Amino acid sequence: MSTIWLDGLAIEHRKTLEDIVRLFFPTAEVKHGQPQQDDQLTSEREEDEPAGWLKMWEEEACGYIAIEAEFSLVGYRGYRVVAHQRETLTAPNQSDAANQRKRVIRLCVLKTLTQATGKLPGPWGILTGIRPTKVVHRLIDEGYSAEDILEIMTEDYAVSPAKARLLYEIARRQRPFLLTPAQAERLVSVYIGIPFCPTRCLYCSFPGYPLARHRAWVEPFVTTLLKEIQVIGEVLHTYDYAVQSIYLGGGTPTSLDIGQLGQLLEKINHYLFSSATKEITVEGGRPETLSNEKLSLLKGMGVNRLSINPQTMRDETLQTIGRAHSAEDIVQAVERARRVGFSTLNMDIIIGLPGETVADVQQTMKQIMKLAPENLTVHTMAIKRASRLKEELVAWKLPTEEEVGRMLEVTKTVAAEMELVPYYLYRQKRILANLENVGYAFPSHECLYNIQVMEERQTIVGLGAGAGSKWVSPADWTLINTYNPKDPNDYIKRINELLDKKKDMLHGLRRKPTH
Structure with a gap:
């Protein structure tokens, strides 16, 4: 079983990020902080399963927040950076800023780990919760058009186009x-x-x-x-x-x-x-x-x-x-x-x-x-x-x-x-x-x-x-x-x-x- 370390901003958001990490590494042990030499994360055997080190940080300025993530493989004779991603949240809605920030952090990690592993684990993007239709109902409540909702689901939540259409179809059927x-x-x-x-x-x-x-x-x-x-x-x-x-x-x-x-x-x-x-x-x-x-x-x-x-x-x-x-x-x-x-x-x-x-x-x-x-x-x-x-x-x-x-x-x-x-x-x-x-x-x-x-x-x-x-x-x-x-x-x-x-x-x- 591999170990995945969450560092920096990832520690602050560990509860919301662990389920994203487990999409890619379902049996991994998730730890918090930086991997150290005495943690024996480096190996002299090339066949050993590598560990992962996910570091995150953010930059906040007037009108936007930039979230960055870097994923390193830690294993045979040290570590190497294999993926880096930057996502920006522009002019966040202050009444919902915390949830928007959380969404961007999850999206950044999903894209980073997709880049690192070469795979996208399933069609649901960052929607790891039980009730994905609730997101669509909220967007309908806020007056978004069908076209806008499909774009938001695919771009902001990384849901596949087919599943986005399924969610919208179900939500519209439920509205009455x-x-x-x-x-x-x-x-x-x-x-x-x-x-x-x-x-x-x-x-x-x-x-x-x-x-x-x-x-x-x-x-x-x-x-x-x-x-x-x-x-x-x-x-x-x-x-x-x-x-x-x-x-x-x-x-x-x-x-x-x-x-x-x-x-x-x-x-x-x-x-x-x-x-x-x-x-x-x-x-x-x-x-x-x-x-x-x-x-x-x-x-x-x-x-x-x-x-x-x-x-x-x-x-x-x-x-x-x-x-x-x-x-x-x-x-x-x-x-x-x-x-x-x-x-x-x-x-x-x-x-x-x-x-x-x-x-x-x-x-x-x-x-x-x-x-x-x-x-x-x-x-x-x-x-x-x-x-x-x-x-x-x-x-x-x-x-x-x-x-x-x-x-x-x-x-x-x-x-x-x-x-x-x-x-x-x-x-x-x-x-x-x-x-x-x-x-x-x-x-x-x-x-x-x-x-x-x-x-x-x-x-x-x-x-x-x-x-x-x-x-x-x-x-x-x-x-x-x-x-x-x-x-x-x-x-x-x-x-x-x-x-x-x-x-x-x-x-x-x-x-x-x-x-």
Whole structure:
């Protein structure tokens, strides 16, 4: 493993620069300061992996800031400068000068390391965060034209032209669904986290406790969750909030037995549902949890969007990743859901799964096309820190970056053939080939919750184990994130404390003026 040293201005901005450095050197150890002789960074062996030394400085004068970066390789018999870059920020907007300076610093480092290594790691430039569409929404808010936005994304953020167009297309499609400040003062959405699954998948880092080992936890968890729904529902009513969308995720919510699921949906309908509620989604990811009885219950209790998630339609891969079902089980679950009357189905797939090829993804998409879901979510495999895959990475053969890129193109092509359009996008750390996750929808079947949670212009109240809340201030679209404990037992023990915190947050938001 190599070492990358950050020096000068780079130390001051180390938090924002480390993710740029890791685009080029994903396994490097990042240190701060100057490499010294006694650090043994020089080597007498030419085959040793070199270290890197990134130095940065700035020059500020009337009306502009110049940022410079120099990258040296430190290794066999000393060091040598291999790249130098200078970027200038002219007449920065004083209200946003800090963010503009940060952007230029990141851009300078990206260009320096591209020059040094001869490669550009992926199409996303300096946008290493989860929500790149937020940048485009801000530019639209500020009145920029489509042409200007595409130029800014490619020149100022180093995003590829194709990804810049994709971001703009998605942002324009989302605009009718975004709330005005006045709407955001009273409309919230609710996420409900159910942390139990039939089995734990190889790649998963979400709260998901296998039922075989944790069945005794389910009943006390459900009892506590019912209390949280009731109390928060009453508080929302007191402060005149209405719930626009409700999303049951996890975990696998449909791993609850039919009695528990019925109790949960009754409580939701009584305390959260109103005439303002446009959407209730349930993650029924595992087909073995979707009996005719459960599907009828979901439909009868107002659920109007259901996810049935194959991840792949290749049986060998399903076995490898720990799914206790076959591709045929998925087909049958979709047929059952259609017979019950579900008119909006989502299906998730993952590209980059261990052992899969481009041909496997083509076959998966061919089968999904026959099932004709109204929503399709394409995830690019991410090596998540808390997953079993991360712990056992050396044992698995993952596709190359070039193969993953071709897989993503296959999904894009088939989605277009299905008349599905991209409507939301997000990215993750340690995602293969530095790519993205894209949600597609048949027009008029877009998932409201997915748009709101990604663009962060609506308060999301998180209930249940591992659920995150986003407390959004409509005055300036700033937000505070809070989280329920992932462990169901901690959640149960701390429920009164968690309820008090949510009451305080809702009260505080209600008192903040939007003007």
